[in-house]
Amino acid sequence: MDIRKIKKLIDLMIESDLQAIEVKEGDQAISLTRRTPVIASNVPALPTPAEAPVVKTPRGAIETSPMVGVFYAAPSPGEPPFVKVGQTVSAGDSLGIIEAMKIMNPIEATQSGVIEEILVKNGEVIQFGQPLFRYRA
Numbered sequence: 001m002d003i004r005k006i007k008k009l010i011d012l013m014i015e016s017d018l019q020a021i022e023v024k025e026g027d028q029a030i031s032l033t034r035r036t037p038v039i040a041s042n043v044p045a046l047p048t049p050a051e052a053p054v055v056k057t058p059r060g061a062i063e064t065s066p067m068v069g070v071f072y073a074a075p076s077p078g079e080p081p082f083v084k085v086g087q088t089v090s091a092g093d094s095l096g097i098i099e100a101m102k103i104m105n106p107i108e109a110t111q112s113g114v115i116e117e118i119l120v121k122n123g124e125v126i127q128f129g130q131p132l133f134r135y136r137a
Helices: 003-016
Strands: 020-025 028-033 061-064 069-072 094-100 103-108 113-118 131-136
Touching (some): 003 020, 003 028, 069 103, 094 131
Antiparallel strands (some): 020 028, 069 094, 094 103, 113 131
8 A cells, every 4th residue: 555545544534533444455454543642630640769758668577467456565454565675585485465356365476586676556456467576586
């Protein structure tokens, strides 16, 4: 097909506001499709890396919650917490308690290390898989 005929087809598409056209001439065929611009309305722009908030990834071992419930840092009100920041723990040591359906479930360290951060507060409702403690192994 001649380039002049293709240009005439393009002009025809523009004049008629056609989105697509297909023409067959003997054993030759041509199909033209217009790209329509995407107009975004009320869509916030993604922040550039410089504008994006800094997300800190915790380093060290993380103990996560095995269930949904209420976290308690101490065996009972008025008693000292099971662990404090800077304390060395061994695998199997109690880190806290999660109350679920009126049952008190002990949370034990899965490995040995030093508690670097307690990520939940006493009496806080926690979710399954939520990080509870961060410690350096």
